[in-house]
Amino acid sequence: MTYPSTAYTARWVWCAPGDLRPGAAVTLQDGWITEVAARPPRGARVVDLGEGLLLPGLVNAHTHLELSGLAGLMPPQGDFVVWLESMVNLRPVQLRQNGPEATLAAVEYLAQSGTALVGDVTNTGKAAQALGSAGVSAVSFYEALGAAKAEPPEAQASWQGALLLASAVAAHAPYSIPTARLAALKAKAGAMPFAIHLAESRAEVEFLAGRGSEGRRLEEFLRDRGLRREDLDLAAATPLGQLQAADALDHRTLLVHGVQLTLDEIEQVAVAQASLCVCPRSNLGLTGGLAPVEALLAAGVNLALGTDSLASAPSLSLWEEMAALLAAKPGLDPEAVLTMATQGGARALGQAGRFGVLDPGAAGPLAFVPLAGVSQSEVIEAVVRGEHAGAPRGVGRDDGGKKKEEGR
């Protein structure tokens, strides 16, 4: 069925970096943006959202929705290996008890709070159906870990109208997967993005370098779970080196975290044109650190923003994530942070032009942030700092962007 077109307008409209338009109208039809203009087209239903900013639906480039049942149970204590241990201990029981309900609630929250696209790491594929029903587009990264033979499904993009439901391949991390398997997984990812947690903690760096007390604790943790260092057949002494040795660093690689990246390594990431997703609250909570965002931006690396899972972040709000990043790095340009949460995430997930911008041909839904008493020059900063006059929300979810009920 075809839905009537609806033109959404607001006091301000942020179409893309450097393109803030007062009072513009964004028209959606069947979930797609068909027009961005100074006035609504004739014949369209018009919805004036009023005082605030209309912008592209946000892109949460890294989370683990199926871990939502662990919310609040693992307050980060700044020790990565301790956190891994509690994850392994709590995960089976908690997720049996309340996993599905918590995942549904998490997906609904994403939709209501204005997230249009999510990069979701999964070991089960269980969140995909909830995402489709809620009208949240997703690149579901099927994650491989250790030497297990379980293979991720084929990587492919599938559109249902304006709803993207893609499957892609992820490797857990350079310290938890043998070199040859890492290479095979990257090859399997094909033309889709390939995600990997990288250089998240000091423990990871020390483990790969074969030194240091934190590296030894990680080694013991892995060995206790059946993964011995010699089984990894390590080809390099650094996280990024492992990736390069496996021929797994290119423009389709989505590095996640990057807290421990050096300036030299940042240059190599830039040359490879890989993307990096920063998860500020998770990174600060688990490791006390954050990727060198200023240096990464200066090097021209495409940056995305993610919340990570509710096992390490207090919420799935990318609005709160933006505010946390700007608070931690006050020198950053607020618009650069907003770009990470929109266009940067879309590019990292292989969806440049399809999400993260207000352009004809891009998919909805949109997002709206109520503001009060803000002048045009203050709009972006107020949005990124979280100085909102009401809860940010998704807009246009019912204009055909939801997955149609499948007959059964």
Ligand SMILES: [Zn+2]
């Ligand atoms: Zn993760």
